[in-house]
Amino acid sequence: MAAKSPCTDICAFDNAKGWCxxxxxxxxxxxxxxxxxxxxxxxxxxxxxxxxxxxxIETE
Structure with a gap:
């Protein structure tokens, strides 16, 4: 069974934290x-x- 991914197809990574x-x-x-x-x-x-x-919050 494939693992359901939390991906939202918005793949832009924050430079400060490294989070999508x-x-x-x-x-x-x-x-x-x-x-x-x-x-x-x-x-x-x-x-x-x-x-x-x-x-x-950081991108606002």
Missing amino acids: RGCGRTLKETREWRKLSPYHRKEIERVLPARLKIVR
């Missing part, structure tokens, strides 16, 4: 997403809302 402005993942996390265990994907998914909030 669309989904909040790092470039490394996006590349390794399908190889990650369900546990590690959940751990990343838990921090994405906070990351996106920070990125959006």
